[in-house]
Amino acid sequence: MKWMIISAYALFVGLGALSILSRSQQTFEFTALRDLPANHRVLDSDLREPENAWALAPSLPQSSKYTGKYLDREVDAAAPVKLAYLKTRPAFKAAPNTELFPWLLNDGERRWLEVLDVGWRVDLCAETCPVMDAPVLALECTSPTSGRCVAVLQLTTCQRDKLLAYPNKNKLSLAVSKAELGDTK
């Protein structure tokens, strides 16, 4: 009787362990709250917590592993944002007849990191605007959480020359000329 009870218990524990093992193959992923373009710098506000209301002791990825990293592809709203999609640096290339121009975001402009996104178009203006309607290719920072950040702009040669010739570059500030708000499904 004693051995029968021990055997039945061992069988139950074994079946439970197998069930947990098969279930633990399924990983919980954060999902995108909206459409995210390639090279998008991932923020906490872009991610939805995984659906795990009934899961006990699930192995959840930490959102800090996502934030400040760059997507290597577009991710649709509600689609999983896998860790494999994330890169430490954005990958971009200027279109023909254009040049990349890193616009350093000073302390007053860091808020743009939360607002701007890849594909948006911006102006650089003071009294006049030497750059208008320049596409943002990426928002790049030296580290995921702190450090210096730049908005990588794609400028035409003409825009670049105007910018370089502008006398009070320090007074120039960023302004959004066109925003890609995308579909939030």
Next chain:
Amino acid sequence: MLGTLIEKLSALLSKGAFVASFIPLLAFVAANFALLAVIHLPSRLWFLRHKTDAEFISAAVLAFLIAALIFATINTWLRELMEGRFWPARICGALIKGQRDRLQVLTDENRRLQRNVRGMRRAPRWTKDLKDARETYPKTADLVYNRDGPAGSLIRDLTERKKRGELIEPETLARAVDQLTSELRITPMSPELDADQVELNDIIRFSLMKNRSEFVRVFKQRQFNFPDDEIDPVAPTAMGNIAFSIRSYARSRYRVDIETFWTRLQKVMQGEPFYAVLQDAKVQLDFLVSLFWLSLVSTAAWLIALATLGYSLWLYLAIAIAGPLAVWTEYWLALQNYRGFADLMRSSVDMYRMRLLKELNLSEPSGSREEALLWDALLDRMAYGKDFYLSYRRSE
């Protein structure tokens, strides 16, 4: 805050219920909710949201208090369940067979030791035989005692067994005595032969004590763990058999039916320091019974929950191993405690049964036979309602 709450609630419950039910339940509820909060995020968030909600806390305290009162009420039933009552007949049958096998092993051991004790009655004669053989003359002059011969080897072996505290059967001792007697009769005395004779006498004395003490140990084990008579019913669990042993003791010694007279006996004992000791033992037993069931239910619940919804194999295996170990340890401790409690119950029958007779206004019996007849008569009258004459003690 918790301290004040516990103080207020303890005033509502008896000391026994507070220690035996409230404290274990509080500990287990806290531990289980803590584990739930650690491994289940929505629950954790829910607890954090409600931790300062006065209405929620009041409702939780009220619910807990009701649960503690219900738990205190069912404690006796839970102990009876551990004693093997209310179980399905098929399971009971299989378990009773196991308990009968255990009893048989003890009975066989007891009989073997009883035989040994009887066999050891020859010990004084063995010592005398050895002495007589030593004093027998003439000896064979050119013979030298060989310590590696049959007698010497056997004595070396027995010495080793004595050092290890092993039980030595009288038959083996008789063989050693025969062999050494033969040697002593014909071999001239030498320091080796003298030493072996001294050693064998020591072994005989040791075996005498050892067989007696083992016999008493096994007899007590048999007596305190099972009903007296082999034809008495056997319970499906060890705890049930300890309970039966109390009934069997009172019945076989005094013909007292403890189930019928226990409540009345308690009334007689009230106010006595011994009764406080008995009550404390009962509270300890109830406490362990509570721990056993709470551990069992918690372990089962977590294993089922983790097997169906869990993702952590390590947590599951930790509970699968630690849970049954805790349950088994608590059952074992409860069993030990029950033995102590049973002994106190037996003692209370020994000490207070005459006072009960006095309380019932009956004359004290003049001897054990009269007492047995009196308790039988009382049982018939009180439990079965048989109507026959009982003379009362005249009030002084």
